[in-house]
Amino acid sequence: MRSEGSSMRHAAIIGWGAYAPPAVLSNDDLASVIDTNDEWITTRSGIKERRISHVTNSDMATAAARHALAAANLDAGDMDLIIVATCSPDRAVPSVAAYVQRELGGLGATMDINAACSGFVYALSVANGMIAAGTADRALVIGAERLSSFLDLEDRTTAVLFGDGAGAVVVEATDGPEGVLSSNLHSDGSLTEILTIRGAGTEGVFAADVPTTVDMEGREVFRNAVTRMGEGAVVAIDNAGLEVDDIDVLISHQANIRIIDATAKRLNVDPENVYTNIHAYGNTSAASIPIALSEAVDQGVVKPGSLVAMVAFGGGLTWGAAIVRWGDRVERLRTTDSRLPGTDKTGLELLADRVQGLGL
């Protein structure tokens, strides 16, 4: 799918925010309960620790949304649309987006999008399309995941990779030079089985004892991710009428530091302009890009007028890229001191509550 940017009406990002659950699960914590070690995880993936949530997906999504709305100095009642990108919703019905609206208010449309780890780029593109079509003026676009619910601690090849979190942006219609200039979304349905979470849908009706865990062919995912994500980004840059060398900041899906490095090389982005936080959060799926974006703005990596490439890949196999020109403002108009209830538990203890026989 292709969409082109121009001086025509499109979406600009005017608010940003994130929520990282407080409980940390380090590589050493994992090594205390499964056959792995810090050195293997760090060198193969770049991950040092991840967060384990003590609250629901929708709680995290709501917390991130509050920060993004405050940064834009707007309320949920100003939103025509709330989209949550997620593959780990609280329930099949209603959507996480509906829960966010229940907490924050408003009567705009609500929906979730599942494009796995590409979900935020997909959701941003859908919001941009609805704004361009005139069906919305303002939207809250959230990526929120609670993948710890699906960790299989008997599968060390996947258990070490994922974590929980949420990030959000507020977008608003503009005719100006800033905003979403182009996006490029794809999927190869022939690769459905190389990255899947079984058991969370209705297939249990047809097959007994389907486990609810991540199932992944790591090398195949890696190979496809490097090729496809780079291709998608190059097409999106071209669709925006720009050159690869124009990109100032790369905000990649945080799945593996080696995949991020390969993409940065392909897009010729200097290492200091590649924002990474995979060491701190692991792979938070659809939440990873909005969390990284929010931190990159707050830390001054995204500057007024920066040309930002957001690139992602995930189960499907999906991939996509969005090219965004940042506006003049990199400061939050408002901040919020709204807090979720904390937890005294460690990441391991939270996992142990769910996983029988973890030995804690």
Ligand SMILES: CC(C)(COP(=O)(O)OP(=O)(O)OC[C@H]1O[C@@H](n2cnc3c(N)ncnc32)[C@H](O)[C@@H]1OP(=O)(O)O)[C@@H](O)C(=O)NCCC(=O)NCCS
């Ligand atoms: C998962 C991934 C880090 C594995 O790295 P890799 O270099 O491909 O490693 P392999 O799977 O080939 O495993 C190499 C060895 O490490 C072992 N190993 C696997 N997981 C391990 C772990 N957690 N700790 C220690 N050893 C581990 C394997 O058993 C294997 O041992 P063997 O050679 O004796 O059989 C890598 O393939 C990857 O990142 N793929 C993409 C995953 C991804 O991005 N998923 C999310 C998509 S959104």
